[in-house]
Amino acid sequence: MILHVRDAETDALVRELARRRGISITxxxxxxxxxxxxxxxxxSSLWDRTADIRERIASYPSTGETADKVFYDTLWEE
Structure with missing residues (x-):
């Protein structure tokens, strides 16, 4: 079976993928x-796609600080 690609950019992309992965073009x-x-x-939902990020953030120890209005005002020196 033959698959003929007539687009130079597509050909280049496939060849680059093959090169990076160390596999054949096929x-x-x-x-x-x-x-x-x-x-x-x-x-998948955004919730599912970000599960690894949420797990990593949850693994950080709690600082006991609260990100409330006073906290954000200090960031803006208000």
């Missing part, structure tokens, strides 16, 4: 399409 196309299809099939 594998680069397959992986890119598989990744795109998986994103289409299982759209």
């Amino acid at each position: 594998d680069a196309v397959r992986e890119a399409v598989e990744e795109a299809l998986s994103r289409e099939e299982a759209p």
